[in-house]
Amino acid sequence: MKIGKWLLLAALAAPLAPIAQAQIKHVEMRVEGMT
Amino acid sequence: MEQSLQRQSGVQKVVVSLRDGSVEITPKDDGSIDPAQLLKATYDSGVSVVEMDFTATGRIVKTASGGIALQVEPNRSFDIAPNDLSRPLDALADTATTVSVRGQLYTKAAGKKKPKGPLPPLKITILEVQK
Numbered sequence: 001m002k003i004g005k006w007l008l009l010a011a012l013a014a015p016l017a018p019i020a021q022a023q024i025k026h027v028e029m030r031v032e033g034m035t
Numbered sequence: 036m037e038q039s040l041q042r043q044s045g046v047q048k049v050v051v052s053l054r055d056g057s058v059e060i061t062p063k064d065d066g067s068i069d070p071a072q073l074l075k076a077t078y079d080s081g082v083s084v085v086e087m088d089f090t091a092t093g094r095i096v097k098t099a100s101g102g103i104a105l106q107v108e109p110n111r112s113f114d115i116a117p118n119d120l121s122r123p124l125d126a127l128a129d130t131a132t133t134v135s136v137r138g139q140l141y142t143k144a145a146g147k148k149k150p151k152g153p154l155p156p157l158k159i160t161i162l163e164v165q166k
Binding site: 021022023024025026027028029030031032033034 | 036051053055056057058059060061062065067068070073074077081082083084085086087088089090091092093094106107108133135
């Protein structure tokens, strides 16, 4: 019964968890007009 | 411009090369950075952006218009422009699989010095799908 509660809690919380490793790693711009 | 970019949220490091006209931005470890804000901050400091590329990891999700997008944060995703490299990603839509891609987010329209009005929404043209 206790395990069932934990499983239910984990299932409900899963969509709220951050996406594993998802992130912007690097941004590069080519620009003009820089002095 | 460098200081303006450094002040943007999520930015850890900005490296400007005057010789190449390139600006490299390293996000903080949490990766919570907004490329649209970086683009705006650059234009606001009087510099024109010719091109913006990025490398990101995220999930492929389906968009309301039937296309696909790269979701890099729970509330941030970028539509993917269809091309030969993006086609295999269709099969990963709405799965738990994460992919790393290098893509172009913005290119200045030919001939225009500065875009009039608000900047267009950023869309990824996939340049490389990394393992």
